[in-house]
Amino acid sequence: MVVPLSHIALLFPTDLYARLLTRFGPDFDVTKLVVSLASKHVAEADTLVVEKETFEKVTSPLFDDGDPNGGLAWSPLFLVNGTQLRMSYGQRTYHARIRFDQVQYGEEQFPTMSQWVRKVANGTSRNAWHDVWFKTPDSDAFQYADAMRQVKRTGAFA
Structure with missing residues (x-):
């Protein structure tokens, strides 16, 4: 014993x-x-x-994200369903995903990127363009949102 x-x-x-x-x-x-x-x-x-x-x-490929042609409009970008999101805040990294045309974070859904960023940042006002990195389903790497916004607007990196 x-x-x-x-x-x-x-x-x-x-x-x-x-x-x-x-x-x-x-x-x-x-x-x-x-x-x-x-x-x-x-x-x-x-x-x-x-x-x-x-x-x-x-992030599992078996996870249903909704219509593959749907997604979240974040002007001038359109993030298709299945896009992975990453944000660092307070020395931690947070992950979410675009599912069914919204940001899915754990069990919560957010209709806008800024609402998710504000949730992660404990209610403080943030510029989501400077906080979010994303990886589309057809990409191998995360991309900085603000840089991709500049490419969309001007056709070149700022």
């Missing part, structure tokens, strides 16, 4: 331990700090796994 352990011992660098005690005092609970930081790290890692699973699901 295996008896589950409630605690384990970890090797901790003595110089770091000494620095913590010097900085916070001899009564500082280093164990409590380590457990707190490890718990936070695991919680953040779980969030990233959920986002990765969602991204893999919505």
Whole structure:
């Protein structure tokens, strides 16, 4: 019979331990700090796994995106259904997809690009042209939205 352990011992660098005690005092609970930081790290890692699973699901070729001739008009661009979207904000990368003529982000749909960008940015006003990269179903690489807008308008990169 295996008896589950409630605690384990970890090797901790003595110089770091000494620095913590010097900085916070001899009564500082280093164990409590380590457990707190490890718990936070695991919680953040779980969030990233959920986002990765969602991204893999919505980028699967078997995932139905709606009419392949449909999509989202983002003047002067037209992003066809199946286009993948990428945005970085707060040192994290977020993914969405054009599905059924809207931006699909997790379980939410947004009729405009700016509404999705605002959602990712926690309600702050952003210029979506400067935040979004996209990859169409027939492309191998993400393209910077503002550069593609300039190409559409002028015929050349700015």
